Amino acid sequence: MRVFNFSAGPAMLPVEVLEQVRDELTDWRGSGSSIMEVSHRGKAFMAVASEAESLLRELLAIPKAYKVLFLQGGATGQFAAIPLNLARADSTVDYLNTGAWSKKALAEAQRLTGRANVAADESASRYTTVPDPTALRLTAGAAYVHYTANETIGGVEFPYTPETGGVPLVSDMSSTILSRPLEVQRFGLLYAGAQKNIGPAGLTVVIVHESLIGHARPGTPAVFDYAGMAAEGSMLNTPPTFAWYVAGLVFAWLKRQGGLEGVAARNRAKAQLLYRAIDESGFYSNPVAPGCRSWMNVPFTLARPELDAAFLSEAQAQGLTALAGHRSVGGMRASLYNAMPLAGVEALVAFMKEFARRHG
Ligand code: PMP
Numbered sequence: 371m372r373v374f375n376f377s378a379g380p381a382m383l384p385v386e387v388l389e390q391v392r393d394e395l396t397d398w399r400g401s402g403s404s405i406m407e408v409s410h411r412g413k414a415f416m417a418v419a420s421e422a423e424s425l426l427r428e429l430l431a432i433p434k435a436y437k438v439l440f441l442q443g444g445a446t447g448q449f450a451a452i453p454l455n456l457a458r459a460d461s462t463v464d465y466l467n468t469g470a471w472s473k474k475a476l477a478e479a480q481r482l483t484g485r486a487n488v489a490a491d492e493s494a495s496r497y498t499t500v501p502d503p504t505a506l507r508l509t510a511g512a513a514y515v516h517y518t519a520n521e522t523i524g525g526v527e528f529p530y531t532p533e534t535g536g537v538p539l540v541s542d543m544s545s546t547i548l549s550r551p552l553e554v555q556r557f558g559l560l561y562a563g564a565q566k567n568i569g570p571a572g573l574t575v576v577i578v579h580e581s582l583i584g585h586a587r588p589g590t591p592a593v594f595d596y597a598g599m600a601a602e603g604s605m606l607n608t609p610p611t612f613a614w615y616v617a618g619l620v621f622a623w624l625k626r627q628g629g630l631e632g633v634a635a636r637n638r639a640k641a642q643l644l645y646r647a648i649d650e651s652g653f654y655s656n657p658v659a660p661g662c663r664s665w666m667n668v669p670f671t672l673a674r675p676e677l678d679a680a681f682l683s684e685a686q687a688q689g690l691t692a693l694a695g696h697r698s699v700g701g702m703r704a705s706l707y708n709a710m711p712l713a714g715v716e717a718l719v720a721f722m723k724e725f726a727r728r729h730g
Contacts, residue, residue: 374714377692378522378667379545379566382709387619406612415611419603422618429624432554432577439576439596440604440614445471445544445563447574449478451594452540452559455586457513460484464512466532469497469521470698475542479516489515497524500662506532514538514558520546520664522566523696525656525703527664531556538582545666547575548624549708550634558582566666567707569617572610624708633708640706640715641665647719653726671701677729678702684725690718 375382398405401414408414423438432438441447452475457463462485465476469492479486487509490501508515515534520527522545531553532539538558547562554560559578565571576596584597592598598606627633645663648654648670656663656670672681678694681702685693695701704718 373689373691374717375691376704378705380571381566381705381707384623384709387623390619391616405615410605410608410611418615418618422614422621425621429621429630430552430554435580436577437600439599440609441574441576442610444574445542448561449475453479453482454590454594455596456582457483458587461513462487462509464489464508464515466490466517468492468500468518468526469524471521472518475516498657499659500526500528503530512537514540516540518542520666522667525658525664525667525669526662529662549637549666551630564613564617569620570613573613573617637665640712643715643719644668647722651726653730666707667703667705669695669701669703681725685721688721690721
């Protein structure tokens with residue numbers, strides 16, 4: 371039996387994709403070996419790789435002037451790669467601080483650039499808000515503006531794309547990419563670790579405008595230099611072939627779901643169902659301002675924290691797993707990525723109602 375797994379990542383993958391992986395695992399399309407066991411430069415894998423890229427380009431309507439890179443090192447690797455490629459040692463870079471992941475990105479920029487300006491800081495609301503779009507303290511001539519489109523731990527998601535007056539906009543989209551349509555042309559660069567909405571861990575997708583490629587500062591490690599990676603089709607060294615292959619299957623699955631419009635409608639419905647159940651319960655609460663509540667990561671607390679352990683073990687017994695909040699904040703968190711079916715959210719809401727009735 372497959373459980374409804376609410377993990378924030380690595381997260382649920384579509385069961386159809388897992389079944390296809392299983393069916394193709396030992397003998398990929400009659401080749402006599404799995405796709406993991408062949409050269410990344412061979413015909414078979416090259417076809418898999420370029421098919422994945424074209425599907426992603428189609429799903430996100432990525433303009434030609436952008437390169438799509440399939441890298442390693444996680445989103446955390448990009449926290450460093452971005453300042454190394456986009457800023458000089460004496461550049462000013464702007465960061466919007468909306469929570470745990472923005473802070474980590476900012477910390478790398480502080481190590482690697484002359485001046486990392488905090489252009490917005492939501493600590494006063496305990497990171498339950500996003501900044502007012504007109505109140506960003508941006509630096510004229512900054513090398514770029516960085517923000518975290520969705521804070522996976524805090525459950526805060528930007529309902530707007532920041533306006534930067536021509537300065538390249540860089541976004542960490544790890545936990546929101548592919549959850550709804552996106553205007554790629556508004557961004558200089560966007561990046562995401564794969565392990566939430568793309569595929570298995572180990573792959574990092576970077577979508578970057580060509581004008582930002584080729585300016586890495588001296589000393590940038592070759593695997594983090596966008597120019598070298600773009601020139602080599604992300605095969606400067608051995609890429610994470612299995613994760614890349616599975617990502618391609620996930621992209622094809624998304625296309626069959628009606629693309630990002632179709633997926634967005636389902637994601638909105640899933641999130642609304644859960645937030646309504648929380649808000650109407652008088653027992654559960656979510657601290658995030660209604661205008662910027664995440665569709666993907668829904669943190670919530672119980673009226674009596676001493677019931678947390680019972681909540682988690684009873685949920686687990688019903689096949690509702692990985693609901694514990696991040697270790698830094700406690701409470702609960704339900705992640706509702708693309709692969710979580712509506713039936714999973716319905717089962718969670720039914721369990722939550724029944725638990726609150728018994729303990730409320
Ligand atoms: N940014 C966000 C928004 C994340 O959710 C995560 C991982 N949960 C990271 C960055 C770090 O990603 P990785 O583990 O791939 O380095």
